[in-house]
Amino acid sequence: MRAAAGSTRWSAAVGLAVLAAATGGALGPPAAAEEETPPGRVEFPTQCLPSPETGLPPAEGTTEARITVDHPAPPRIGDTVTVxxxxxxTPAADAAGATAPAGVPVAAGRVLLGGAQEGEVAVTAVRPTAGAEPSDTGPDPEPAEVGPDATAEAADLVLTGTFTVTAPGEITLTPGGYTLPTGTACTPIGPSAPVAARLAAPALPRPNLRSVSLAAAHGAPGARVRVTGVGFTPGAPVTVAGRAGGAETADRAPAAADAWGRLAAELPVGDPATTAVVAYEGPVWTPQEGSRPAAYTVLDPAPAPAPAPVPTPAPPGGLSLAQAGAAITLGAVGYGAGGAAPGRIGTVTVTDTRGGPAGWTLTGRxxxxxxxxxxxxxxxxxxWTPSCTSAEAAPAAPSAPAAPSAPGGGPDGRCTPGSPGPVGPQGAVLATGAGAPPAGGAARFTVDAALSLRLPPYTPPGAYRAVLTLTLS
Structure with missing residues (x-):
């Protein structure tokens, strides 16, 4: 160790040899290049008071110190850090030949903790006990012969200690007072010394226990749904909002958690795009600060009842159809799994009064x-899975010859259903029929079909529409 400028130089020949062995090596790290300050190196004004038995005078000056921490990665709460x-x-004068019993501290000091964690770390250098294993860096150095006017510089004084990280955030380390092997106590003068080292401990991950439940899972546009929740930060402002997939809808209401983190609010749901309700703290919903979505469906307004269909009588020599109800309503499909929504078309009646062998085809798209x-x-x-039946054909004139069968239909005005399978935008055959009896004869056919609409998994809840067009030719 060297004395700071303007102070009396000192060395402890025996004491330094012991310190070198206690810290696992004779000297500190290589000196920094000229004009380069090693990380953690600071200077601060110090007052040093020797013990009375040394006969040395008090001294004031500058302490040059360095603080480093030994940890392979940013420490987490509960980790032990070596300082x-x-x-x-140091400005202190030293009494040569100072020694201490084996196994007790020959020097000590304090490192002050600040920032996220307050406290101090006790650091010491201990003389090894007799028979201790030698350092792997070589034997202890021989004590240097130091006279009254000696100018040789000795090794730095190295003190070590540990502390446990107890709080997340940045922790500062500042050098405090220290006691030399001679018993000289040195303390900073005036304000505390500058911060020499910093380390940051990340916060522990917090489980998200926020959840909400709805008093109703569906409602008409504008209905107010009661929302209750638990697991929020006590007293925190909370936003209750509608959600559609990965985006929020126009539905929103402010709320606040009570002292137990509970939530109670009413959300007017008027946006037809809303498929779920969430509650969250902060400016936007995140998986860490918000609840999981609770499913909600905005029902369509009740449609006006459709007028009852009026069958159109077929004029002589014509081909016509009538359907019992044009609107088709399919069943529901569970959210998540997907599947088929069952249903049935309104029964179709085909009337053929043309006479002759010209058949007919009923298609849908x-x-x-x-x-x-x-x-x-x-x-x-x-x-769809079509079905087709024929009514009794009206009797033909006695002198009229029998009409031949049309392709795809049976004799005497019978019809044939189309093949089961997909309909699609290109269309598919629902049924085909043969020609009606000639000379004023008429035939009627009843056509029906069971429907199955397959929806993919996780189709958002709601009402869906398509137009099924039937064409008779």
Missing amino acids: TYRVAG ITELTGPDGVPVPGAALS
Whole structure:
């Protein structure tokens, strides 16, 4: 160790040899290049008071010190960190030949903790006990012969200690007072010494226990749904909002958690795009600060009842159809798994009064399935299983010859259902029929079909529409 400028130089020949062995090496790290300050190196004004038995005078001057921490990565709460306090220069005079019993501190000091964690670290250098294993860096150096006017510089004084990280955030380390092997006590003068080292401990991850439940899972546009929740930060402001997939909708209401982190609010739901309700702290919903979505469906307003269909009588020599109810309502599909929504078309009656062998074909095609705001549903597919029966054909004139059968239909005005399978936008055959009896004869056919609309998994809840068009030719 060297004395700071303007102070009496000192060395403890025996004491320094002991310190070198206690810290695992004779000297500190290589000196920094000229004009370069090693990390953690600071200077601060110090007053040093020797013990009375040394007969040395008090001294004031500058302490040159360096603080480093030994940890392979940013420490976490509960980790132990080793702190090294290296005194490279001191204003104190030293009494040569100072020794201490084996196994007790020959020097000590304090490192002050600040920032996220308050406290101090006790650092010491201990003389090894007799028979201790030698350092792997070589034997202890021989004590230097130091006279009254000696100018040789000795090794730095190295003190070590440990502390346990107890708080997240930045922790500062500041050099405090230290006691030399001679018993000289040195303390900073005036304000505390500058911060020499910093380390940051990350915060422990917090589980997100926020959750909400709804008093109703669906409602008409504008209905107010009661929202209750638990697991929020006590007293924190909370936003309750509608959500559609990965985005918020126009539905929003402010709320606040009580002293137990509970939430109670009413959310007016008027946006037809809303498929779920969430509650969150902060400016936007995040998985860490918000609840999981609770499913909610905005019901369509009740449609006006459709007028009862009026069958159109077929004029002589014509081909016509009538359907019992044009609107088709399919069943519901569970959210998440997807599946088929069952249904049935309104029964179709085909009347053929043309006479002759000209048969007929009834086809259907469907538009793309769309949800709220006209958003299409990829992967949706409609299939049907047609059925067809024929009524008794009206009697033909006695002198009229029998009509031949039309392709696809049976004799005497019978019809044939189309093949089961998908309908699609290109269309599919629902039924075909043979020609009606000639000379004023008439035939009637009843056509029906069971429907199955397959929806992909996780189709958002809501009402979906498509147009099924039947064409008779």
